[in-house]
Amino acid sequence: MSSTSHIKCANCGVFNTDREYCENCNQLISHTIIRQEKESKTKQREIKETIAKLEKQTFVDTLRKHPFFLVKFFGWILHSVWLLLNIIGGLIAWFVAMVAAG
Ligand SMILES: [Zn+2]
Known part of the structure; x- marks a missing residue:
């Protein structure tokens, strides 16, 4: 049993082992980081919407x-x-x- 993760790059198709960015094209491939970025973007949008409401x-x-x-x-x-x-x-x-x- 190994805990290494093999992630196929969605951009170029190269398999990467234990990497957050593709070794071939530098595309972000870590599912954890992609999810974190999505969550932080959602949070930022919510903050902007709240500010816009207040500015009304x-x-x-x-x-x-x-x-x-x-x-x-x-x-x-x-x-x-x-x-x-x-x-x-x-x-x-x-x-x-x-x-x-x-
Ligand atoms: Zn790639």
Whole structure:
């Protein structure tokens, strides 16, 4: 009985003994490492998805819900400035439209 593992390279077909990478073409052939890499990739994707979900909640909203009142206040100011900019932008658009029409 021997505990050596003989793995056939999926890339070039060469049989390798106790190797993680193919001796002929350097293709990764260790089933353990392939499985580990797959698992770590799945984990990374899950982390990215979680971050993406968190980022959907806007920065200003996060500030406005902040427990510390100064940060909350700052959030409200940013929110007001953002609203004001939208109103000004709307007014400018309206003004340009009126000038163009007049
Ligand atoms: Zn190979």
